[in-house]
Amino acid sequence: MHKxxxxxxxxxxxxxxxxxxxxxxxxxxSQTISAKQAKAIQQRQKKLDKAFSQVNINRVxxxxxxxxxxxxxxxxxxxxxxxPHLYKTxxxxxxxxxxxxxxxxxxAGTVVQAIDDGNGNVQNFNFENLNxxxxxxxxxxxxxxxxxxxxKQTNGIAKHPYTRTTAFAYKGSASLPTLYQIKGGxxxxxxxxxxxxxxxxxxxxxxxxxxxSLYTQAVKIKKFKRxxxxxxxxxxxxxxxxxxxxxxQGKTYLYxxxxxxxHVFLDYDYSDxxxxxxTINDNGKGRFGFDMSDLGNPYATQIDQTxxxxxxxxTSAQVAQSKAFVEGLYK
Numbered sequence: 614m615h616k617x618x619x620x621x622x623x624x625x626x627x628x629x630x631x632x633x634x635x636x637x638x639x640x641x642x643s644q645t646i647s648a649k650q651a652k653a654i655q656q657r658q659k660k661l662d663k664a665f666s667q668v669n670i671n672r673v674x675x676x677x678x679x680x681x682x683x684x685x686x687x688x689x690x691x692x693x694x695x696x697p698h699l700y701k702t703x704x705x706x707x708x709x710x711x712x713x714x715x716x717x718x719x720x721a722g723t724v725v726q727a728i729d730d731g732n733g734n735v736q737n738f739n740f741e742n743l744n745x746x747x748x749x750x751x752x753x754x755x756x757x758x759x760x761x762x763x764x765k766q767t768n769g770i771a772k773h774p775y776t777r778t779t780a781f782a783y784k785g786s787a788s789l790p791t792l793y794q795i796k797g798g799x800x801x802x803x804x805x806x807x808x809x810x811x812x813x814x815x816x817x818x819x820x821x822x823x824x825x826s827l828y829t830q831a832v833k834i835k836k837f838k839r840x841x842x843x844x845x846x847x848x849x850x851x852x853x854x855x856x857x858x859x860x861x862q863g864k865t866y867l868y869x870x871x872x873x874x875x876h877v878f879l880d881y882d883y884s885d886x887x888x889x890x891x892t893i894n895d896n897g898k899g900r901f902g903f904d905m906s907d908l909g910n911p912y913a914t915q916i917d918q919t920x921x922x923x924x925x926x927x928t929s930a931q932v933a934q935s936k937a938f939v940e941g942l943y944k
Contacts, residue, residue: 711760
């Protein structure tokens, strides 16, 4: 019996419908795969999606280590301790940038997302999810926010956790990471548009190729709903790049954006695989996503390893850590 061969480009549309990144087809466009191989890819895709769809969407930001950039090396509890959490300052504090020529002062009561150094201090923090007015203050006083960090290394900020539940915060952490545009089945990085929820509960939009680090549009989240599978924001007005549904609220209207977990896919930088990304659906469409970093990649790689397209040399211990970490986010 002759093996039936199917062109990768011919099945690309079918794979996309199943949530499989067409980048796989692009990377292997000169090859053909059998119907049996295509079925195996579909089965692994289902396993990937099932494993990560069980994550509590309110905790997906824990899979994004953009603040720390570390690889799983220690015990799972040590890894969790290194994740960025939320703190509310009790005193004014100064920040500077990589040039260290100017300083900006942020007042007491500022909510920051940062990592505890183990001694109750923070050094770096996420600029884009600061209160919108505080973002403008820093931009105005420093100009550049590249390499932004706290001036006083012994600052005690991490001794004061911020535990309120808001549109932005969930159980001491930001509930969503920065969400980047997905286009053509690939995750587009910071030179394309992305959205972010801020500490004062605005949904902000960052335009492609903007020369400023500031958002180009910010819309107040008037109310929100959370459950295990979705976060729903009701916006005061439409926001660029976000698909919303207009709904009546008393005598006025709000604009609803419902976010849910979508497909897992192997992302590429041109033809080079760079790791797995998690899709966040906006009103049912996979418009946004984020890289799952070395926290989610080992487990995703184990599930998808027989595809043979990408392997990062994770150890069995790191895979076990990653699996335990991901499953810990199911709650």
